[in-house]
Amino acid sequence: MGRNSDAKQRIIDSATELFHSRSYANVGVQEICEKANVKKGSFYHFFPSKRDLTLNVIDHVWLYYNQQSAVAKAFDKDVPPLKRIERFFLGSCEFQSQLQKEKGKVCGCHFGNLASEISSQDEIIRKKLDAIFSAQADVIEETLEEAVAVGDLPEIDTKATADAILAFMQGIILMAKTRNDARLMKKMAKAGVDMLLRSD
Amino acid sequence: MGRNSDAKQRIIDSATELFHSRSYANVGVQEICEKANVKKGSFYHFFPSKRDLTLNVIDHVWLYYNQQSAVAKAFDKDVPPLKRIERFFLGSCEFQSQLQKEKGKVCGCHFGNLASEISSQDEIIRKKLDAIFSAQADVIEETLEEAVAVGDLPEIDTKATADAILAFMQGIILMAKTRNDARLMKKMAKAGVDMLLRSD
Numbered sequence: 344m345g346r347n348s349d350a351k352q353r354i355i356d357s358a359t360e361l362f363h364s365r366s367y368a369n370v371g372v373q374e375i376c377e378k379a380n381v382k383k384g385s386f387y388h389f390f391p392s393k394r395d396l397t398l399n400v401i402d403h404v405w406l407y408y409n410q411q412s413a414v415a416k417a418f419d420k421d422v423p424p425l426k427r428i429e430r431f432f433l434g435s436c437e438f439q440s441q442l443q444k445e446k447g448k449v450c451g452c453h454f455g456n457l458a459s460e461i462s463s464q465d466e467i468i469r470k471k472l473d474a475i476f477s478a479q480a481d482v483i484e485e486t487l488e489e490a491v492a493v494g495d496l497p498e499i500d501t502k503a504t505a506d507a508i509l510a511f512m513q514g515i516i517l518m519a520k521t522r523n524d525a526r527l528m529k530k531m532a533k534a535g536v537d538m539l540l541r542s543d
Numbered sequence: 544m545g546r547n548s549d550a551k552q553r554i555i556d557s558a559t560e561l562f563h564s565r566s567y568a569n570v571g572v573q574e575i576c577e578k579a580n581v582k583k584g585s586f587y588h589f590f591p592s593k594r595d596l597t598l599n600v601i602d603h604v605w606l607y608y609n610q611q612s613a614v615a616k617a618f619d620k621d622v623p624p625l626k627r628i629e630r631f632f633l634g635s636c637e638f639q640s641q642l643q644k645e646k647g648k649v650c651g652c653h654f655g656n657l658a659s660e661i662s663s664q665d666e667i668i669r670k671k672l673d674a675i676f677s678a679q680a681d682v683i684e685e686t687l688e689e690a691v692a693v694g695d696l697p698e699i700d701t702k703a704t705a706d707a708i709l710a711f712m713q714g715i716i717l718m719a720k721t722r723n724d725a726r727l728m729k730k731m732a733k734a735g736v737d738m739l740l741r742s743d
Contacts, residue, residue, distance in 0.1 A: 366660045368568030450663050458721040459659035460566045463650050473721050503734040506718065507711070510731055514714025518706065521658040521673050531710050534703040538738040 351389045353379040359400050363450045367397065367460050394465060397457070401471055404453045413438040418482050424490035428483065428508065432532035435512055439525040451520040455513045480505045511535050551589045553579040559600045563650045567597065567660050594665060597657070601671055604653040613638040618682050624690035628683065628708065632732035635712055639725040651720040655713045680705045711735050 357378035361370040372393060376383050390396040409415055414434035418427045443449045450456075454472055462469040484505035490496040515535070519528045557578035561570040572593060576583050590596040609615055614634035618627045643649050650656075654672055662669040684705035690696040715735070719728045 365664050366566070366568055368566055369664065448663050451659060455717060456659055459651060459656055459717055462720045462723065463648050464565050464569065469721060469723060473723075476718065476721055499737070500730070500734055503730040504738070506727070507715070507731040507734040507738070510714030510718045511707070511711045511735070512714065513717050514710030514712065515707070517655060517659055517713050517717070518676065518710045520662045521669060521676055523662065523669060523673075527706070530700070530703040531707045534700055534707040535711070537699070538704070538707070 350379070350381045350385055354381055354386060354389060354396065355399050355403050358396055359403055359453070362397075362400060363453050363456065364446060367457060372396075394468060397461075397468055398471055401454070401457065401468070401475065405475055413441070418486060423495070424486045424493065425495050427486050428490075429536050431483070431508075432512065432515075432536060433529070435516065436525065436528040436532055439516060439519055439528060443523075443525045449520045449523050449525050452513060452516045455516055459517075476509060480509045483508050508535075550579070550581045550585055554581055554586060554589060554596065555599050555603050558596055559603055559653070562597075562600060563653055563656065564646065567657060572596075594668060597661075597668055598671055601654070601657065601668075601675065605675055613641070618686060623695070624686045624693065625695050627686050628690075629736050631683070631708075632712065632715075632736060633729070635716065636725065636728040636732055639716060639719055639728060643723075643725045649720045649723050649725050652713060652716045655716055659717075676709060680709045683708050708735075 354375060358370070358375045361375060361378060372386055373383060375396070376386050386396075390399070412434070414431055417430035417434045422430065439449060439451075454475055457468065458472045458476070462472065480502075484501050487496065487499070487501040487504055487508075491498060491501060512532075515528050515531045518531065519525045554575060558570070558575045561575060561578060572586055573583060575596075576586050586596075590599070612634070614631055617630035617634045622630065639649060639651075654675055657668065658672045658676070662672065680702075684701050687696065687699070687701040687704055687708075691698060691701060712732075715728050715731045718731065719725045
């Protein structure tokens with residue numbers, strides 16, 4: 344069990360890293376196995392298909408996101424609601440800056456990259472990513488509802504605004520990737536937060 | 544000349560369509576040639592590499608964007624500046640909705656898709672897409688400057704806000720692609736425009 348589950352996790356770790364640095368279609372099973380130091384036969388023992396591996400990669404990143412990422416604690420309830428939104432933006436900016444230092448380039452959001460590349464091609468992966476974005480938007484929506492309740496925001500469509508904030512975050516990361524400069528994210532995020540906080 | 548340039552344009556058209564429906568790495572030169580009804584040998588007569596073809600595809604889409612797309616006229620100078628921003632959002636939403644009807648799925652933005660997939664892998668394509676996003680942001684920035692000048696917006700960092708608006712638009716399109724529903728874009732865009740227009 345120990346060795347097997349190690350191998351499975353090594354495959355997931357390798358695929359996570361390779362998909363993120365390059366793209367889904369550009370990375371083959373052979374290369375993932377080589378990086379993970381696992382034989383190709385073992386790969387298909389753990390994963391019936393590359394899609395199945397990808398669903399595992401998404402779960403793996405989602406777990407990291409919720410437990411260890413720079414944004415994991417952004418939504419702590421003891422922080423005032425709008426401050427949480429700001430921490431969400433700053434945490435994401437910090438995470439991308441840190442990754443740029445490690446990898447020498449801006450690789451973007453694991454979820455956003457896969458969503459952009461695969462959504463129109465694979466309905467099962469698309470639905471999984473959609474569910475993750477929805478879960479993220481739900482947390483933002485609850486936060487906005489609190490901000491409205493305490494009078495920090497006027498009455499707004501909290502669901503549409505939460506979706507818009509998440510979309511904005513994804514767009515910022517895509518722009519940082521296209522410019523290969525994570526520092527630009529902070530300026531964009533600030534402009535966005537200023538827009539949001541500019542209350543009536 | 545006539546036949547040759549027809550073949551070249553057919554290759555560009557086919558690649559534009561295939562990259563958009565699927566992704567860059569998922570589409571091979573062989574398939575592009577088959578769709579274009581051009582022999583593979585001719586392909587390399589016109590394009591030394593898939594990258595070179597892709598640079599041509601980007602130019603082709605950029606020309607369409609500026610001359611024929613639903614957003615091409617969004618920034619007409621005879622429209623009040625903030626109304627232009629709104630038209631930019633609505634035009635993009637309309638364009639994605641129209642494409643969803645034609646293709647039966649939301650395929651996203653040609654530029655955004657390529658930027659997400661290739662930016663961390665190909666510096667030449669990344670720079671070309673970066674230049675296009677910068678040109679788009681410049682138009683938005685000029686528009687915001689006009690809005691500030693006529694008093695429709697408070698003094699803001701127009702450059703950062705223009706970048707933020709473009710990022711937001713890209714994020715909205717990515718979310719619509721992930722949800723495979725272009726109709727959701729309008730709600731998000733409205734929430735974003737409301738944020739922007741909610742002046743001090």
